[in-house]
Amino acid sequence: MSALSLHPAPTVPLIRLERVSLTFDAGIVVALKDIDLSVYPTERIAALGHSGSGKTSLVNVMGGCDRASSGRVYWKGEELSHWSDWTRLRGIEIGIVFQDFLLLPALTAVENVEMAMVCRGVLQRERARRAAALLDEVGLGDRLSHLPNALSGGERQRVSIARSIANGPALLLADEPTGNLDTANAALVMDLLFRIQRDRGMAMLLVTHDESLAARCDRRIRLRDGRIVEDTSGSLETEGRR
Ligand SMILES: Nc1ncnc2c1ncn2[C@@H]1O[C@H](COP(=O)(O)OP(=O)(O)OP(=O)(O)O)[C@@H](O)[C@H]1O
Numbered sequence: 252m253s254a255l256s257l258h259p260a261p262t263v264p265l266i267r268l269e270r271v272s273l274t275f276d277a278g279i280v281v282a283l284k285d286i287d288l289s290v291y292p293t294e295r296i297a298a299l300g301h302s303g304s305g306k307t308s309l310v311n312v313m314g315g316c317d318r319a320s321s322g323r324v325y326w327k328g329e330e331l332s333h334w335s336d337w338t339r340l341r342g343i344e345i346g347i348v349f350q351d352f353l354l355l356p357a358l359t360a361v362e363n364v365e366m367a368m369v370c371r372g373v374l375q376r377e378r379a380r381r382a383a384a385l386l387d388e389v390g391l392g393d394r395l396s397h398l399p400n401a402l403s404g405g406e407r408q409r410v411s412i413a414r415s416i417a418n419g420p421a422l423l424l425a426d427e428p429t430g431n432l433d434t435a436n437a438a439l440v441m442d443l444l445f446r447i448q449r450d451r452g453m454a455m456l457l458v459t460h461d462e463s464l465a466a467r468c469d470r471r472i473r474l475r476d477g478r479i480v481e482d483t484s485g486s487l488e489t490e491g492r493r
């Protein structure tokens with residue numbers, strides 16, 4: 252065995268949160284408190300916890316929707332020191348699927364997916380081609396021109412999944428993606444999400460209340476009162492201990 256294989260280079264986390272806190276109302280509401288979390292490439296993590304424990308806050312901070320009140324965030328080892336550093340990640344390297352889909356109601360399914368690519372400077376014809384291919388991949392090849400209100404909940408969520416992966420992200424954040432769906436649609440959407448995550452080699456943080464979905468993940472973290480109180484990776488995350 253070579254020296255190299257005895258000492259393999261440690262994998263750099265895609266994203267690392269170091270003592271991250273998020274507060275509201277001048278510090279009165281503490282949504283996240285001293286979060287240390289590293290997410291590695293291709294990892295499938297479930298985030299569990301009671302209502303109000305901080306799951307959505309965690310997604311918002313990891314996706315660059317909310318700025319941490321304190322602490323540090325690193326992307327592939329590089330600190331995101333300025334809020335503007337997130338511009339190259341948001342919706343590009345990091346895709347988000349929301350519980351309530353957040354589709355633009357006046358745009359068709361294919362236009363909603365296209366919108367995600369506008370910021371990348373992709374030409375309209377190419378955007379349309381890629382968006383149609385993505386919708387085909389999520390089983391909506393025959394719904395391209397439908398407006399969101401002419402789609403079922405499950406179909407809307409599939410459009411939003413197509414949108415979330417439009418720029419080939421390395422990390423997908425899914426915040427209770429089946430929370431608004433009936434059981435049959437929820438199962439369909441989750442199977443799709445897991446398949447896409449695996450096929451595309453993305454890491455995924457899946458917020459869920461469903462222990463059976465969490466069991467399909469490689470790793471589970473549990474939040475309580477804004478803190479990670481359980482992490483099945485073996486340690487309550489601190490850098491370099493993986
Ligand atoms: N914009 C905000 N202003 C003030 N407080 C907020 C804000 N967003 C979240 N909070 C508070 O932060 C805490 C964590 O909220 P968060 O939405 O992250 O919980 P959650 O775990 O996602 O809950 P749920 O399972 O109900 O979605 C809660 O106490 C919530 O009221």
Ligand SMILES: [Mg+2]
Pocket residue numbers: 306307308426
């Ligand atoms: Mg939430």
